[in-house]
Amino acid sequence: MSTICALSIAIQAGVPILTWGPPGVGKTATITMLTDVLALPLEVVLASIREPSDFSGLPVIRKEGVRMEPPAWAHRLAQAGKGVLFLDEISTAPPAVQSALLRVVLERVVGDLALPAGVSVVASANPPEQAVGGWDLSAPLANRFCHLFWSLDVQYWVEGMIGGWSISDLPHLPPVWENSLAKKQALVASFIRHRPHLLLQVPKDEAQAGKAWPSPRSWDMAARLLAAAESVQAEEDVVASLVTGCIGEGTCLEFLAWCRDLDLPDPEEVLANPSRLRLPDRGDQAFAILTAITAAAIGRLTKERWSAAWCVLAQAAEQGKKDIAAVAARKLAAARKPELPLPLKELQEFIPLLQKGGLM
Template identity: 50%
Template sequence: MSTTGFDAADELTGMLRATRTEAGVSGQLQALALAVSANLPVLLWGEPGIGKSAGMRQLADGLGVSLETVIASVHEPSDFAGLPVVGADPAHEGVTMAPPDWAVRLVKAGKGLVFFDELSSAPPAVQAALLRVVLERQVGSLRLPETVRVVAAANPPSSAADGWHLSPPLANRFVHLDWTFDARVVARGMAGTWPALSVPVVERSRTANAVAKARGTVSGFLTARPGLVHHLPSDAEARGRAWPSPRTWEMALRLLAVGYACGAEREPLATALVGAVGQAAGMEFLAYMEELDLPDPDHVLADPARFALPDRGDRQLAFLTAVVAAVQGRLTQQRWEAGWTVLAKAVDAGVPDVAARAATDLAVMRKPEWPVPSGIEAFLDLLDMSGAL
C-alpha cells in the first residue's frame, strides 16, 4: 500500500475530529430544537466562526437526517426560482423551472435539513427568490416535503461581507435566535467533549390539551393587547429581525403548543417565542403567560360543575377559548355538553358577552342527534342571529 507525506498528518487530523458528547444544558440549542420540532423556519444570528454550522451538523445528527448546506450569498435568484428548461412543445406543456441538485436530493430522501448560510450577505434579489422557498417550500418546479426543516444563518450587517439588512417580508417568516458561545463549553470541546443536543419529543397523549391551552393563551393575549397583533418597526435593522404580525403570532401559537406537548422548559420556550414575535411583544406575552395560569381544560370538562371562572376578563376569554378548543380536539357528546356547563358559568357570573364567541364556536360542533342542553338557553338569541342553530 503506497503512502504519501500527508498520511500521518491526515491520521492526526482524524483523531482531532473524533469527539464525544455528554449531557448538558444549552438554552439556545434547546430553543433551536423546539422551533425545528414545530417545523418553523429558523434564522440564527451570530458573528462568524462561533459554531452555527457545527450546530447544524449536530442537529441533523440528532434528527437522523441528512444536511444540505447552501451558501445563499454565492447564488443567483434563478438558483432558487429554478432555471427555465424549454421542452418540445412549450406552448402546450409550458416551461419547466429546473431545481438545483440539493433540492432534488432532499425530495428523494423524503426528509432532511436545509441550511441557508450567509443569508445577510445575499443581495435583495436573492432574498426575494428565497421567499417562496421558505414560505411555500417551492424550489423551481419542485416542492420540498413538509418533513424537510429549514434553518438559515446570518451575520449582523456590520460584520458580514457586503452585508444587507433582511427585507421585512423575508425576516417575518423566521424564528430569530441569537447564536452565542460559552467560553467554558468551547474549552471543554477543545478537550474532546461537546454538549449533546436533545430533540424534544411530542407526546401524543398531550397534543389535544396542548393545542387547546395554546389557542386560549394566544387568543386571550391578543384580545387584551390588540395593538400588538401587527407592528412593523420603523428602522431598517429592526424590520430585518423579529416583529409581531398575524403570521408570527401563528408561529408563536405552534411553538407554544409544541412546548406544552413536549414539556419544554421555560427558558428555551421563552427564547423561541421572543424570536418569533420580537423582544417587546414577546416579553409582554411572557409576562401575561406567567399571570394567566390557565386551568387544565380537560380536567374542567371531566367535572365542569367544580371549577370556578377566573376573575379577570382576558383570563375568562382565554380559558373559555381553551375549553372550546379542547372540545373540538376530542369531540364527544359528553364533552360538548360539559362545554355548555362551563359557558353557563360565565352567564351566572354576569359576563355573557365574554362567552358569546365561544358559544357560537361550540354550537356549530353539535351533531343532529344530540339534544340541546339547558346551558344553551342564555345564548339562544345570539346563536339564532349568527345562524349557528
C-alpha cells in the same frame, strides 16, 4: 445549550429558524451535528453566491408548457421526504435573492416543486456590520423566521476542545405534540384580545424590521412553538427565546408576564367537573379560560366533552360573562359532529347568536 435545545424544538415543529451570531462561533457546525442526531438529511445552500433562479426555478420548456425546474438539492430533499434545508450566510444575499426566498422559507416551494412537510428550513446570518457585503434582511423575509441569537457557552467550548464535540439530551417531540396547539392558539388569541395593538407592529427602523416583530404570522409561529415546547417540558429560558424570536423581546416580556398572571385552571379538570367552575372578574382571564376549555374539548371531541363544554359556557352566561362566552360558543358550535346532540338547555342563551351566524 439552551439555544441548541430551542433550535431542535423549532426544527421538529417545522418553524423556520434564523440563527444570528458573529463569525466563528460554530453555528454551521452545530446545525450539522444537530441534524445527525435527529437523523435528518441536510442540504447546505450558500445563499450569498446563489442567483434568484436557484430558488424560484429555471424555466424549462415541456410539452405541457413552461416548468420552473428546481435545483438538485430540492429534488434530493423531496425524495428523502424529510430533512433540513440550511441557508448559510443569508444576510449577505442581495435583495433579489431574498425576494426569491420568500416562498421557499414560508411555503417550502422551490420553483414548481413543493417540498414535503417533513423538511424544515434553517438559516444563519452574521450581523450586517460583521458580514462581508452584508445587507439588512427585508421585513417580509425576516418575519417568516423565528430569530435565535447565538450565545457562546465557554464551558461547552472548553469541554468540546478537551473531549470532542457532541450534542446529547436533545428533546424529541412526541407524535401527539400538536394536540395542545389549539390551547396555545387560544391563549395567544386571548392575549391579543386584551392587547390588540400588539397584533401587528412593523418597525419603522430598517435594521429592526430585519429582526423579530409581531404580526399575525409570527404570533401563529409562537403558538406552534409554545405547544412544541410544552410537549417536552422545555425550560423557561428556552420558551422565552423561542417566543422572543418570533415576536420580539418587548412584546414577549409583556406576553409572558400576562400569562404568569392568568393562573388558568387545567381545562381537563374543568371538563371533568364543569359545575365547579367559577370565573374571575377580570375579562381577559375569563376569556382565556373559556377559549382554553373550548379548544381542549374540540381537540378530543366526544359526546361527554361536548356536553361538558356547553355546561361551562352556560355557567359563564349565568355568571355575567355572556359576551365573552359567545366567542367560544361560536367556535364550539362550528366544530359539532353530526352524531352530537344539541344541548338545548345550555344553548338557550346562545341560540339567537348561533342562528345569526348560520351555525343552527
